[in-house]
Amino acid sequence: MSVWALGLNHTTAPLDLRGRFAFALDQIAPTLHSLRSSFEGAGRGRHPQVEAAIISTCNRTEIYCAADHMALDHTVGWLAQSGGVSPALLRSHAYTLHDDEAARHAFRVASGLDSMVLGEAQILGQMKDAIRAAETAGALGSTLNQLFQRSFAVAKEVRTATEVGAHSISMAAASVRLAAQLFEDLQQTRVLFVGAGEMIDLAATHFAARQPKSIVIANRTLERGEKLASRFGGEAMRLAELPARLAEFDIVVSCTSSTLPLIGLGAVERALKQRKHRPMFMVDLAVPRDIEPEVKKLEDVYLYTVDDLAQVVQQGQASRQAAVAQAEVIIDAGVQSFMHWLDQRDSVPLIQQLNAQADDWRAAELARARKMLAKGEDIDTVLQALSRGLTQKMLHGAMAELHAGDAAAREQTAQTLSRLFLRKER
Structure with a gap:
């Protein structure tokens, strides 16, 4: 029995390309049916019993398969066709794994070691939803079921036995941590994100987990802002509206590719006056700056730049590395156990015959x-x-x-x- 995986994520593919291969949860079943049907027509019926599962989130799309014969090239071709790109382009942004490498990757993903945010727990819930969808669709056989049940068990052990989840390495997480020090209850705050790129995507994910009162995405292209805002139940607005509405927000996080600052000292001063000097927390993740540096001198504004956040991120580096090392040991043991089970599965037909x-x-x-x-x-x-x-x-x-x-x-x-x-x- 062979196990293989094909995927692309935030480290290998740009957002627009990842978007071509994004599957909503209600699309998983028909997509799996299409994939498995394509195997039945390939190689004159050589792959009629392929098990399959698809994990699709904002940061990754991964296909896991198991069958008597590996069909990685066919999987690449099918996914490329579904996304309307050439197999060569997909391969240049994708990773392919098989057997122990595929198992190790699944265990690392479930444990939060392959996430943009080290140790984040959201991916584990997303994986469980995807596997339930595959099981409901009748696409999950005993091999993939074992792989993912073991990945969930390993993830639980990693979170219980290590501090991986307690040490985030992202600037987005640092932003939330600092905001929580200023505002007693983040659920009572209104948050504005300026831009709609990957960094804002990550920051919005972190802040959304704290369930703020409202989330607004301001972007030059309204359609792209609306697409991101819809994921968090938020609102989108054009950048041109920013000066007039700045006073509405307690927290502002900005990261665009603009060569000039988008938020000037005068605009912030007017916003503070409208807010009757209630404090504003501002994060400028852009290089060059989106927010004029003079804003930092205002008494009721707490402005953090990339350099400021880098110092926060570096805190606890030794603890993070120790936690990751402990997690990798647990994952290694899990991989060895799964591969031993998989090797034994090869003897099952002979045992049944005997x-x-x-x-x-x-x-x-x-x-x-x-x-x-x-x-x-x-x-x-x-x-x-x-x-x-x-x-x-x-x-x-x-x-x-x-x-x-x-x-x-x-x-x-x-x-x-x-x-x-x-x-x-x-």
Whole structure:
């Protein structure tokens, strides 16, 4: 049995490309049906029993498959076609993994080690939803079920035994942490995000987890702002509206590619006056700056730049690395356990055949014994015949092999038979 994975995420592919391969939860079942149907038509039925699962979030899309024969090229071709790109383009932004590498990746994703935010728990819930969808669609077999159930167990152990989830490495997380120091209850705050790129996406994800009163995305392209805002139940507005509405917001996080500041000192001063000098928390994640540096001098504004946040992020670096190292040890053990189970699965058909053959022999000898008893044969004679018949059937093939072939083959057979049948009881 082979296991393979194909994926692209925030480290390998730009947002627009990832968007081509995003599948909403209600699209998982029909998408899996399409994928599995494509396998049935490939290679003249060589892959009719492919197990499949799709994990799709804002930061990643990953396909996991299991079958007797690996079909990675076909998986790449199918996904490329579904996203309307060439297989070559997809491969340049994707990663392909198989067997232990695929298992390790799944375990790391579930444990939050492959996330934009180290140790974040959201991905685990998203994975569980995706696996339930695959199971409901009838696409999840015993192999992938084992893979993901073990990944969930490993993730639980990582979170219980390490402090991975307690040490975030992102500037977005640092922003939330600092904002929480200023505002007693973030649920009572109104948050404005300026821009709609990956950094704002991440920052919005962090702040949304704290359930603020409102979230607004201000972006030059309204459509892109609306798309991001819709994920958080927020509102979108044009950048041109920013000066007039700035006073509405307690928290402002900005990260655009503008070469000039978008938020000037005068605009902030007017906003503070409208707010009657209630404090504003502002984060400028852009390089060059989105917010004029003079804003930091205002008494009721708490402005943090990329450099300021970098210092916060660096705190606890040693603790984070120690936690990651502990998590990797747990994951290594999980991978080894899964691969051992997978290797054993290769023997299952043979074991089933041996059990079936033994049952046939047993049934035949029992039928013969019952006939002998019906004829009035002595019970000891019947038992002797039954045991003799079973042992002869069991040893017939081994004896035939022992007398077949050349000397070297007979010697190898003799050693195997000795190991199987002449083991000393300990």
